[in-house]
Structure formats: structure tokens, C-alpha cells
Amino acid sequence: MLLLAIAHLRHRKLRTTLSILAVGIGIAMLIVMLGLSHGMLNEVADRMQSVDAELIVLPENENVIFTAGAAFSGKYAPLIDAFEMDGRRVVKRTIGVMVDTLHMGGQQQRLFGVDRDDMNAFLGRRKIIEGRLFDADRKFGNLLDSMRNENGYYDPTRITESQEASACELVIDTRLARVGKYSVGDQITFLGRSFKIVGIVQSGVAGRVFCPIQVLQHFKNAGVPWVSLFFVQLRPQQETAASNYDERVADALSAHIKAKVELKTAYRQLMYESFSQVYIYINAASGVALVVCFLFILLTMYTMVLERTREIGILKSLGAGRMYLLRMSVIEAVIICTCGTIVGIGLAFGAKYGLESAKPLLTMTIEPKFVAIALAIGVVGGSLSAIYPGYRAANLDPVAALGFD
Amino acid sequence: MTTISDHILKVRDVHYAYHTAGVATPVLHGIDLELRRGEFVIIMGPSGCGKTTLLNIIGLMMPARSGTVELDGAEVSSLDDAGRASVRRNKLGFVFQRFNLLPVLTVEQNVSLALRLRGDQLDGQAIRILERVGLADKRHSKPNALSVGEQQRAAIARAVVRRPALLLADEPTGSLDSRNAQSVLDLLRELNASDGVTTLMITHNEHLADRADRVLFMHDGRFA
Numbered sequence: 001m002l003l004l005a006i007a008h009l010r011h012r013k014l015r016t017t018l019s020i021l022a023v024g025i026g027i028a029m030l031i032v033m034l035g036l037s038h039g040m041l042n043e044v045a046d047r048m049q050s051v052d053a054e055l056i057v058l059p060e061n062e063n064v065i066f067t068a069g070a071a072f073s074g075k076y077a078p079l080i081d082a083f084e085m086d087g088r089r090v091v092k093r094t095i096g097v098m099v100d101t102l103h104m105g106g107q108q109q110r111l112f113g114v115d116r117d118d119m120n121a122f123l124g125r126r127k128i129i130e131g132r133l134f135d136a137d138r139k140f141g142n143l144l145d146s147m148r149n150e151n152g153y154y155d156p157t158r159i160t161e162s163q164e165a166s167a168c169e170l171v172i173d174t175r176l177a178r179v180g181k182y183s184v185g186d187q188i189t190f191l192g193r194s195f196k197i198v199g200i201v202q203s204g205v206a207g208r209v210f211c212p213i214q215v216l217q218h219f220k221n222a223g224v225p226w227v228s229l230f231f232v233q234l235r236p237q238q239e240t241a242a243s244n245y246d247e248r249v250a251d252a253l254s255a256h257i258k259a260k261v262e263l264k265t266a267y268r269q270l271m272y273e274s275f276s277q278v279y280i281y282i283n284a285a286s287g288v289a290l291v292v293c294f295l296f297i298l299l300t301m302y303t304m305v306l307e308r309t310r311e312i313g314i315l316k317s318l319g320a321g322r323m324y325l326l327r328m329s330v331i332e333a334v335i336i337c338t339c340g341t342i343v344g345i346g347l348a349f350g351a352k353y354g355l356e357s358a359k360p361l362l363t364m365t366i367e368p369k370f371v372a373i374a375l376a377i378g379v380v381g382g383s384l385s386a387i388y389p390g391y392r393a394a395n396l397d398p399v400a401a402l403g404f405d
Numbered sequence: 406m407t408t409i410s411d412h413i414l415k416v417r418d419v420h421y422a423y424h425t426a427g428v429a430t431p432v433l434h435g436i437d438l439e440l441r442r443g444e445f446v447i448i449m450g451p452s453g454c455g456k457t458t459l460l461n462i463i464g465l466m467m468p469a470r471s472g473t474v475e476l477d478g479a480e481v482s483s484l485d486d487a488g489r490a491s492v493r494r495n496k497l498g499f500v501f502q503r504f505n506l507l508p509v510l511t512v513e514q515n516v517s518l519a520l521r522l523r524g525d526q527l528d529g530q531a532i533r534i535l536e537r538v539g540l541a542d543k544r545h546s547k548p549n550a551l552s553v554g555e556q557q558r559a560a561i562a563r564a565v566v567r568r569p570a571l572l573l574a575d576e577p578t579g580s581l582d583s584r585n586a587q588s589v590l591d592l593l594r595e596l597n598a599s600d601g602v603t604t605l606m607i608t609h610n611e612h613l614a615d616r617a618d619r620v621l622f623m624h625d626g627r628f629a
Contacts (some may be wrong), residue, residue: 004518007509166559314505317466319494319522321487398466402505 001324005332008304019300023340023382026293027374028347030286031366034373037282037353039365045268047206048241053095053122053231055253056267067228068099072153074225076257085252092235095121096227098216099328102190104172105361106179111190112207113216116141117169122205123230131184131199133171135212139242144146144214144223156223164193164218171199171210179360182370187382191219200323208361231264238348290377293340294385301389312387312393313401322394329390330383337382341375412475413570413603414463419472419482421626432458434626436472440571445594447614450623456607457575461622463491464497464573465603474510476532477570495521497574498602499525500593502576504556506548506563513544516563523567534562538592554585557593565596572596574606590616592606 059082080094098113114122116135135141143163145153168190172182177200182188186196195211200358217225232253237245244262254261262270272279305312312325318325320328345366352364416438416562422431432455440446448456461467462475465514474482481492497504506515516531535541538558548556557577564572574593578586590613596602608616614620623627 003514003521004507004510007507007514011509019616025488087615304481310505311507314507315522316490317493317505318519319490319492319497319499320488324522345452402501 001328001330003334005328008308008332009190009335012256012304015300016099019297019336020340020343022293022296023337023378024343024347026289026352027341027378030288030343030377031348031370032351032355032364032373033282033286034361034362034370035139035366036213036355037279038276038367038370039178039363041271042268042365045271045361047204047392048267049264050122050124050204051231051264052233053093053266054234055232055250056159056262056264057230057257058128058262059219060258060260061164062260063101063270068101069228072096072227072230072259075181076088076259077227079257080230080253081129083253083256086248090234090249091232091253093121093233095233096225096230097229097231098213098220100216100220102188104115104182104188105176106109107361109176109208111209111211111216112283113211113213115213120396121233122207123201124205126202126205127202128171129202131171131197132226134198134210136198136281138368140212141214144218148225152225154223157220159218164215167218168195169198169215170213171197171201173201173203173205175203175360176208177243185364193219207322210351211227216248217305222378232261257365294381297333297336297382297385298388300336301329301386304332305329305389305393309401309404312396313398313404316396316398317402325394326387326390329393330386333382333386334379337378337385338375340382344378345371345374411442412439412443413477414438414605415473415475416459416463417473417475419459419462419469419554421455421462421467421470421616422528428567433462433469433628436622436626436628438463438628440603440605442603443597444618445597445604445606445616446619446621447606447608447617447624448621449608449614450629452609454623455626456543457504460573460575460605460607463571464499465492487495495567496570498567498572500557500560500564500574500577502579503577504548504553504560504580505559506556508548511547512540512551512559512562513547515559517568519563519567524600525567530566531562534566535559552585553580554582554588557581557585557589561589561592561596564601565600568600568602570603572602572604574604576607576609578608578610583612586610586613 002171058067062071075097077094080088083091095118100111100113101108102111116138118131126338140163144154147158170188176182182197184200186197188197217223234246234249239280250261250263315325348366352366355362355364416436419433421433422429434524436459448457459488462469469482473480476492476496484492507518510518513531513535516534517527519528532541535544538563539560540555540558542550543555548559551559577593578589581589593604593606594616597598597604
């Protein structure tokens with residue numbers, strides 16, 4: 001039966017090739033869409049996971065994925081620092097971040113405004129590949145701190161243009177540097193001012209672009225020390241029990257400061273939930289692509305049955321039963337779909353290479369489970385597509401089939 | 406004296422009518438036929454007299470409306486579709502006027518397909534039968550590379566490779582010139598003589614009739 005199926009496929013090389021390509025394109029589309037959507041989200045989630053902190057504090061009703069701008073006043077940081085649970089201070093360090101966006105590398109980038117002294121929580125073991133960190137010796141930060149009153153405010157008009165200009169510095173990651181062909185010393189216009197790239201850090205840090213938080217606060221909030229969110233480092237857990245220590249602290253802290261407190265480890269899940277609508281679209285589009293390609297297979301197999309009506313009559317005269325003819329149709333379709341799936345996987349890897357070469361900020365992940373899903377869908381879909389044509393073949397009247405021209 | 410076991414085929418009171426737009430057109434009117442093992446029988450008759458219909462009913466390609474067909478001692482006309490396919494696979498061989506070789510397979514593959522369908526080991530059977538019909542050197546050719554005479558020889562090889570109890574040949578020389586027709590008939594007779602292949606053949610060619618053990622004439626759905 002396999003011999004006959006292969007002979008049929010070889011006999012119609014162009015149609016077989018087109019069928020394999022049709023399945024391949026559908027499968028590649030599925031893998032690319034899954035790979036891109038999961039890859040992009042996982043890449044962002046991985047970068048956020050790299051921050052040396054356990055909790056993320058956000059305003060209530062805010063979304064950790066999309067939060068930006070000034071959300072918390074300067075009073076929150078001491079509140080969080082002083083937070084106690086079970087009569088013991090649990091917070092080791094509170095890191096305020098001002099989030100904004102700027103256009104670099106051909107697209108909007110998330111900019112993290114961070115105090116220079118907090119950058120080690122973001123860098124971890126990652127190295128500065130080129131240049132240095134912004135706000136060398138925390139000169140600008142110290143200047144503003146020296147001018148603040150007891151409420152943390154200062155008079156922004158007392159800052160000279162040259163002081164402002166010297167503070168306008170950015171650190172970017174290597175991926176963005178590669179995409180935008182940026183190097184240390186390049187100038188970027190942001191907030192109507194010229195920002196200088198002073199350092200390039202290994203990719204994998206939470207933000208692709210960092211600048212001094214004081215600069216953002218100075219230009220955008222007239223020096224008011226508000227932040228978008230806090231990363232919170234917890235003190236090491238003393239007691240050995242309570243495996244859900246972080247969750248307990250998050251719940252208690254949330255109730256204490258009346259803000260949303262998320263576990264950093266939940267960021268990935270939060271991202272997936274935030275983009276759940278997008279996933280519905282992606283799954284629907286992938287599903288439609290697959291249905292179309294399997295309809296193509298069904299049509300191909302149906303056409304093959306019509307073309308081979310006489311041949312089916314011959315096989316019946318030789319004693320081929322219904323199941324034989326049904327299996328023959330299914331085997332042909334499975335061969336087409338298996339080859340198509342392999343081609344599709346190859347196309348998907350090619351697309352990954354092409355996309356990531358053309359758009360290095362895109363991350364496409366082809367996980368083994370995507371390949372397994374593609375193989376399963378390809379083979380099962382192919383089999384199902386062939387059942388109706390196979391059924392038609394199996395039920396042809398042998399005498400009428402033999403008389404068919 | 407003829408015994409019951411001598412008969413490979415018994416057809417009893419077979420009727421058949423084609424139905425078109427609710428109108429029945431009777432074709433066979435109570436056909437009775439018996440074939441002894443090893444016999445070579447030719448059925449002749451004008452077009453439309455029901456020869457091919459009878460052959461299709463005997464070959465279990467279509468069911469009789471009434472009557473019975475007994476093949477190799479077993480009643481086969483009431484079998485279901487799977488049972489009919491099994492009988493075709495194990496007991497019958499067909500040779501058609503239009504050869505009906507599968508164009509996508511080589512000659513050898515066409516012949517071995519008949520064995521594969523039955524689950525038989527190939528064991529060089531296909532090559533041996535192709536040697537007998539004089540096509541061993543063409544075994545790797547596709548049917549469209551053969552002459553019509555060679556195609557019919559290949560079709561005969563495919564039909565007899567499983568050693569069928571009954572070989573049904575429907576106008577096997579109908580598409581051949583006289584030389585090829587004679588050659589094909591020689592082959593069928595040789596297989597009949599040497600292997601004892603019982604053969605029931607339809608032909609219009611009166612010149613072939615004298616090669617049969619028995620000749621039956623059909624007219625209007627009955628044996629004359």
C-alpha cells in the first residue's frame with residue numbers, strides 16, 4: 001500500500017509538491033505565530049525576572065505590563081521600607097522606577113528611569129560592554145538631593161542648562177545598540193533635549209534603555225520625586241516554614257499601603273493574561289490558516305479520487321476492500337502532511353533566522369512543544385482531510401469505476 | 406462421470422435488470438451455468454445480450470437481483486462487500502479488454518500488487534510469471550512503455566499470479582490486432598493447460614471460438 005501511495009505521489013510531482021508546500025506554509029505560519037508571540041513575551045518576562053527583587057509595587061487598578069508615568073508620591077518609598085510583618089521589618093531595599101517610552105531602533109522602547117545607586121539591582125552580573133553607567137559618581141542625583149526640602153521637593157529653576165545637559169545620559173543594551181547601530185557618544189533626542197549614550201550593557205537587563213530617574217522627574221514632573229513603580233527586595237526569610245513567604249508579604253504590604261503588589265515571579269503569567277486577547281487572535285488566525293491548508297489537502301485528495309476512479313475500480317477487481325482504499329487515501333495524505341510539516345518546520349526556522357536578522361529586537365522561540373504540536377496537527381489534520389475522499393473511493397461501484405474515462 | 410466437486414462454478418437462475426429513471430431494463434433472464442475445473446469456456450453473443458453483466462455477477466463486481474452463484478463449493482452471491490472483496494482476492498482473476506494496469510506502477514509492481522493485496526510473500530513469483538508471459542525483460546517498464554499486446558500479457562500475468570480458482574476474461578483480445586489476439590489466446594490456453602486455470606472468456610471473435618473446450622451463445626439474456 002505504501003508502494004502504491006508513493007508511486008501515486010511521484011506520478012503527480014507538481015501537485016504533490018504544491019500540496020506539501022500548502023501544508024508547509026500553514027504549519028510554518030502556526031509555528032512562527034506561536035514562536036513570535038511566546039518569544040516576545042518570554043523575552044520581556046525573562047528580562048523582568050532578572051531584576052534583583054522579589055516584589056513589584058504598582059498603583060491599584062494598574063497593570064504591571066503597561067504602567068508608566070508618575071504614579072506614587074515620594075512618601076511611598078519610606079512607607080514600604082518601614083513595613084513590618086509579624087513585628088519584624090521585612091523590606092531590605094525599595095527601588096523606585098520611573099517608566100517612560102522613547103523612540104529608538106525604529107520602534108518605541110521602554111525607558112527605565114533608575115537611581116544610579118540602584119542600577120546594580122538591574123545589572124546583576126551583566127557587564128558594561130562599552131562606556132560607563134549614567135550620572136557618573138551620582139553627581140546630578142547628589143546635586144538634587146542637596147537642594148531638596150524635608151518633603152523631597154526642590155526648585156527646578158535653580159538647575160542650570162549645563163547641569164541639565166550633563167545629566168542627560170542613556171545606557172542601552174547590546175541588542176538595541178546592534179539594531180540602531182548605536183555606539184557610545186551618539187546623541188538621541190528625547191523630551192526635546194539631546195541625550196548622550198554613555199554606556200552599552202549586555203542584553204537581558206529589564207529595560208533596553210536606562211537613564212537617571214532624577215532626569216525624568218526633573219523634566220517631566222518639575223522635580224517632584226514621584227515614580228511609576230517600585231521593585232522591592234525582601235530581607236532573607238528567618239523562619240524555615242512558610243514556603244509562601246513572598247506571597248504573604250505581598251498580601252500584607254498591599255493591604256498596608258493600599259497598592260497592588262505583585263510577585264516578580266508572577267510577571268510572566270501576568271503578561272500572558274494581559275495579552276490573552278492577542279493569543280485568541282493568534283490562535284484563531286493560526287487555526288484558519290490550518291483549516292485552509294487542510295481544505296486544500298481534502299480538495300487534492302478528492303480530486304485524486306475522481307482522477308483515479310478507474311484505478312479504484314481496478315483495485316476493487318483485484319480484491320481491495322473498502323478499508324484498503326480508505327487507508328490508501330489516508331496514507332497518501334499523511335505522507336503529504338508529514339513532508340509538509342517537516343517543510344513547515346524548516347520554513348519556520350528559516351523565518352526565525354530571517355526575522356531575527358532583519359529585526360534583531362524580535363525574539364522568536366521555537367520550542368520543542370511547538371514542533372510537537374505542528375507534527376501532531378499535520379499528521380492528524382492530514383488523516384482527517386483524507387477520510388471523506390477515502391470514504392468516497394471506498395464506496396465507488398467497481399463496475400461503474402472500471403467504465404470511467 | 407462428473408461429480409459435484411468437479412464444478413468450480415455453478416450459476417443458478419440468475420436474473421438482473423438495470424434501473425434507469427425508475428424504469429427496469431431486464432438483461433439476464435434466469436441464467437444457469439456450470440464450469441468444471443480446468444475448463445476453458447467461451448461465451449459469445451451480440452452486444453447488449455448480457456455477457457459482461459453475467460461476468461460481473463460471477464466476478465462479484467455486482468450483485469444479482471436473484472439467483473445464486475456458487476464458487477469453488479461455496480455460495481458467494483449473498484456475501485457482504487468485504488466477503489466479495491475477499492473472494493475476488495483469493496479465488497478470482499480478471500482480464501479486461503482495456504488491460505487496466507495501474508499506470509503509476511511498473512509491470513512487476515502491477516503483478517506483485519495482486520500478491521500484496523492478499524498478503525502473500527512475493528518470493529519471486531511475479532518475476533517467474535513475467536518470465537512465462539515473456540515480459541521478464543520489461544518488468545521495470547511502466548505500462549505505457551509497452552505495446553498493447555505486452556500490456557495484455559502483463560494483465561494476464563497479474564490475473565494468474567495468485568493462481569485463481571477461476572479466471573474471468575472480458576474481451577481480452579478486443580483491443581488487439583489479430584496477431585496479438587492469437588498470441589494472447591495462446592497464452593491463456595497454455596496457462597489453462599499447464600496450470601489448470603479454469604477460464605471463462607467473453608469474445609466477439611468467432612475465430613477464437615474453436616480454441617475453447619466449450620462455447621456458449623447468449624442472446625437477449627439467455628443462453629441459446
